[in-house]
Amino acid sequence: xxxxxxxxxxxxxxxxxxxxxxxxxxxxxxxxxxxxxxxxxxxxxxxxxxxxxxxxxxxxxxxxxxxxxxxxxxxxxxxxxxxxxxxxxxxxxxxxxxxxxxxxxxxxxxxxxxxxxxxxxxxxx
Numbered sequence: 001x002x003x004x005x006x007x008x009x010x011x012x013x014x015x016x017x018x019x020x021x022x023x024x025x026x027x028x029x030x031x032x033x034x035x036x037x038x039x040x041x042x043x044x045x046x047x048x049x050x051x052x053x054x055x056x057x058x059x060x061x062x063x064x065x066x067x068x069x070x071x072x073x074x075x076x077x078x079x080x081x082x083x084x085x086x087x088x089x090x091x092x093x094x095x096x097x098x099x100x101x102x103x104x105x106x107x108x109x110x111x112x113x114x115x116x117x118x119x120x121x122x123x124x125x
Contacts, residue, residue, distance in 0.1 A: 004090055005075040006097040010110040014039060014062045017070040020108035021060060037064030043074070074101055 010017055018039055025043075043058030057077040062070050074097050083089060105111075 001077045002080050002090065003075055003077050004093045004097060005073055006094060006101055007071055007073040008101045008105055009065065009069060009071050010105055010108060011068055012070055012108060012110065013068055014064040014070050017062050017072060017108065021062070021072075021104060024104045024107045038062065043076075072101065072104070 010020075012020065014037055038061070040059055040061045043060055059075045061073040061075070063073070065071055076093060076097055078093055080090065083093060
């Protein structure tokens with residue numbers, strides 16, 4: 001397994017960013033209390049970026065950068081052989097994560113901008 005990730009920054013507190021994520025993924029009723037400046041949660045397979053169904057595991061992290069700024073990082077573990085079998089590669093999965101995070105950003109009401117960081121190298125997992 002390898003890992004791809006991408007990161008964005010949004011002008012929301014950790015709590016509000018997490019709440020926006022839950023609403024974006026249709027889990028608004030499952031909203032849990034977020035305390036502190038960092039939280040993370042597993043991303044169920046059915047909520048992984050489109051076409052990433054072969055992903056073994058997705059995780060999203062919310063790291064507070066200040067009272068109204070959060071870094072949101074999505075990591076996806078995937079099987080590179082399964083992607084290669086359908087003519088796709090690490091760059092493709094990274095682009096899918098970036099697009100998914102941009103849709104989340106738009107749904108949260110934050111202005112669109114380039115990802116803060118996109119991992120371009122495969123990370124063996």
